[in-house]
Amino acid sequence: MKHLSALGKYFWKYRVRLGTGIFFVALSNYFNVLSPQLMKFIINYVDRSLSLTGAPHAAGLKGYDILVRKFISFITRYSSIAKVVLVASIIILLLALLRGFFMFLMRQTIIVMSRHIEYDQKNEVYTQYQQLDNRFFKSHTTGDLMNRIAEDVSRVRIFTGPAIMYIVNLLTTILFCVFFMVQSSVELTIYVMIPLPILAVIIYFVNSNIHKKSEQIQAALSDLTTNAQESYSGIRVIKSFNQENAMYRFFTDNSETYRKNAIALARVEAVYFPSIQLLIGISTLFTIMIGGLYYIHHQHGITLGTIVEFIVYVNMLTFPVSAIGLTASMVQRAAASQKRLNEFLDIVPEVKNEPGAAPVALEGKIDFDNVNFTFPDTGIRAIRAFDLHIRKGEKIAVTGRTGSGKTTLAQLLLRMYDADSGMIRLDNKNIKEIDLSSLREQISYVPQDVFLFSDTVENNIRFGKPDAGREEVVAAATIAGVAKEIEGFANGYETMIGERGVTLSGGQKQRISIARALIKQSAIIIFDDCLSAVDAKTEQEIMGRLNAYLNDKTSIIITHRVFSLLSFDRILVLDEGKIVEQGSHEELMKIPDGFYARLYHRQQSGTEDENEAEK
Structure with a gap:
């Protein structure tokens, strides 16, 4: 239950709705418990009238509610028994209508409040997702999230709505019923309430079991969702490797785990609810048996009307008390779910705005001063004592073996991670002193792993600049070398590209991703091996256009290729997180047995082989 205390802020926010809803619950139950008293009076009235003992007077009605007394005073003005019964029946019908009206208002306040809380909580969870850093997403599956x-x-x-409503309904119903039962007969009330402590013990022991099984069910459901999500996303890989049966068996195993846990919980609840009904039945039996004996022997002032009144009260308690099990299950499941949410919402992102961080208009100067970085999840030291100084407007190429730290440089510049030591400065300002949103807004980034949204081509490009017009979108697509292909689509820029760009080729996805970065017109732009799926001819066209586009921008191009059409101010070769070669193309070609020279010769050799093959 302690986990649900996190919901206090929401209950406070919607306190007016909550308080009004509780008031309507109380009113609904108040009008409900008046009916048994009227029934008691009518039965006693008819019984005494037919036996010629005389009708009771108002002075003998001290056990009745004040409103019921007024009703009795009104209906006893009629001399005919039939009229008294008729008017009393009409009043009972009116009380039922009033109860129904306040039940409607009760649901309109409490259930609607729960929908508002659901809306706020989903927004809070989604906001937290966006604030968390890469380390979190590497350690959590999409299905679980x-x-x-x-x-x-x-x-x-379900807890903030139905469960709260049932709990308040239970408490107010028991309070009103027990109060008027005691007013009517203390002795009979004691016998009727005997099964309730047994019920409390059952609830206590069963609830702990329900809570445990609820947590197991939620964990199994997360695994099942993850398995399904990965299968949907990777269906093409599954089909290409003919692994449908293997994935089906994996899914079946997860589904079987979930089924067993769900059935185990259902078995507990299957025993629980009939047990509650049995205890309610015992209370009814006590009412009839003991009340009947008191009536026969004229003891404790028990009348025929009193027995009927108690039977109605016990039946009124049937649903609220039987709903204890359902409500307990709702509360326990909600507690298990809220615990999972709290564990997630309490995570403080390692990369966040430092105190005093402020927006800064970047011009493009970049400095790495003795920077070191180790990936926290793997322990791999990606950057070692790294020093690099880039002037505004410089074009820098970064190459090196796989795992040499090239992509890590881009992630550090975007503050996807923070360096372990050393300092990164942009325009002579510590990167941690720059507001995160301002920083990332002013850096265009084309990632190695292209991601496109299930939206139109135009909206995917415009994602880099939401207020961009069609002309800007077309201009960016033209520089990226994808405009002609887009215009050839059936719906042009309005073409839906499917989940993660599934309807496009690898090269088309890469170029749309490039256009998305170019449309931002940022002072700093980073290309992370973003032309690997593009043929040599298209690559040359794109690099030719980029040469003019990048004139006044600081650009870092991470690549495994040598771009002869793009004039770089410097080329860096990384190995194990350090710069091992640095200089212009001509300077690096002069290094005997250098990595860059070998890469260039291999590339040229491959190009010549391709040309020979074409001949």
């Missing part, structure tokens, strides 16, 4: 924002939040909503 989706399950938290969907299934877990929905289960918490």
Whole structure:
């Protein structure tokens, strides 16, 4: 239950709705418990009238509610028994209508409040997702994250809505019923309430079991969701390797785990609810048996009306008390889900705005001063004592073996990670002193792993600049060398590209990703091996256009190729997180047995082989 205390801020925010809803619950139950008293009076009235003992007077009605007394005073003005019964029946019908009206208002306040809380909580979870850094997403599966924002939040909503409503309904119903039962007969009330402590013990032991099984179910559901999500996303790989049966068996195993946990919980609940009904039945039996004996022997002032009144009260308690199990299950499941949400929401991102961080208009000067960085999840030391100084407007190429730290430089510049030691400065200002949003807004980045959204081509390009017009979109696509292909699509720039750009080729996806970065017109632009899926001819066209586009911009191009059409101010060769070669193309070609020279010769040899093959 302690995990649900995190919901206090929401209850406070919607305190007016919550308080009003509780008031309507109380009113609804108040009008409900008046009916048994009227029934008691009518039965006693008819019984005494037919036995010629005389009707009771208002002075003998001290056990009745003040409103019921007024009703009795009104209906006893009629001399005919039939009229008294008729008017009393109409009043009971009116009380039922009033109860129904306030039940409607109760749901309109409490259930609607729960929907508002669900909306706020999903927004809070989504906001937290966006604030967390790369380390978190590397250690959590997409399926688990989706399950938290969907299934877990929905289960918490069941608590903030129906469960709260049932709890208040239970408390007010028991309070009103027991109060008027004691007013009517203390002795009979004691016998009727005997099964309730047994019920409390059952609830205590069963709830702990329900809570444990609920956590197991949520964990199994996360695994199942992850398995399904990965299968959907990787369906082409699954089919190409003919692994449908293997993936089906894997999914079946996860599904079987979830099924077993769900059935185990259902078995507990299957025993729980009939047990509650049995205890309610015992209370009804006590009412009839003991009340009947008191009535026969004229003891404790028990009348025929009193027995009927108690039977109605016990039946009124049937649903609220039987709902204890359902409500307990809702609360326990919500607690298990809220615990998972709290664990996630309490995570403080390692990369965040430092105190005093402020937006800065970047011009493009970049300095790495003795920077060191080790990936926290793997322990791999990616950058070692790294020093680099880039002037505004310089074009820098970065190459090297796989795993030499090239992509890590881009991630450090975007503050996807923070360096372990040393300092990164932009325009002579510590990168940690720059507001994160301002920093990333002013750096265009084309990642190695291209990601496109399930939207139109135009909206994917415009993602880099949401207010861009069609002319800007076309201009960016033209520089990226993809405009003609887009115009050849059936719907042009309005073409839907499918999830992760599944309807496009690898080269088309890369070039749309480049256009998305170019449209920002940032002072700093980083290309991370973004032309690997493009043929040599298209690559030359793109690099030719980029040469003019990058004139006044600081650009870092991470690549495994040598771009002869783009004039770089410097070329860096990285190995094990350090710069091992640095200089212009001509300077690096002069280094005996240098990495860059070998890379260039291999590339030229491959090009010549291709040309020979074409001949």
